[in-house]
Amino acid sequence: MSEYRTGLGWDVHRIGPNRAMIIGGITIPADFGLEGHSDADVLLHAITDALLGAAALGDIGMHFPDSDPQWKGVDSARFLEHALGLVREKGFELINVDTTVILERPKLKDYRLPMRERVAAILGLELDRVSVKFKTAEKVGPVGEGRSAEAQAVVTLRKP
Ligand code: C5P
Ligand code: MG
Numbered sequence: 001m002s003e004y005r006t007g008l009g010w011d012v013h014r015i016g017p018n019r020a021m022i023i024g025g026i027t028i029p030a031d032f033g034l035e036g037h038s039d040a041d042v043l044l045h046a047i048t049d050a051l052l053g054a055a056a057l058g059d060i061g062m063h064f065p066d067s068d069p070q071w072k073g074v075d076s077a078r079f080l081e082h083a084l085g086l087v088r089e090k091g092f093e094l095i096n097v098d099t100t101v102i103l104e105r106p107k108l109k110d111y112r113l114p115m116r117e118r119v120a121a122i123l124g125l126e127l128d129r130v131s132v133k134f135k136t137a138e139k140v141g142p143v144g145e146g147r148s149a150e151a152q153a154v155v156t157l158r159k160p
Pocket of ligand 2: 012013
């Protein structure tokens with residue numbers, strides 16, 4: 001009988017000036033962006049942690065310390081690809097990914113398909129197995145005040 005695993009990931013990045021806003025591997029036009037050591041792709045970081053979590057492989061900071069200069073400004077797709085490789089080494093295959101990005105503005109819905117396509121390509125999944133949802137924080141709290149962006153991800157793994 002197959003073994004199934006669920007993994008949960010969450011991330012937050014500050015919003016600031018003079019930074020790109022890269023979410024799900026897609027550059028979002030905005031006059032502000034996400035701050036961080038890497039490219040600060042909050043969505044890819046949450047998915048990376050969900051993958052690592054499902055296989056009990058620790059978390060993103062354990063594998064890619066933000067004190068390490070080799071990860072400065074790096075494309076977060078590399079973190080995700082690495083986590084997928086570790087999960088596969090443990091004998092798991094990825095079934096699906098469901099995510100939510102919480103950001104007050106700009107609106108992201110026009111970028112849903114490119115984000116899903118990018119995540120699906122990185123993970124080697126069919127488009128139908130990758131879900132990306134968006135929410136505002138209703139103007140409440142740091143996300144609602146436009147000071148940060150958050151992302152949540154859940155993945156399912158199967159060991160045949
Ligand atoms: O947060 P709220 O429920 O008001 O969001 C309404 C809709 O706006 C969501 O269904 C989502 O698709 C979209 N949205 C978006 N970009 C955001 C936040 C929400 O496209 N940054
Ligand atoms: Mg992060």
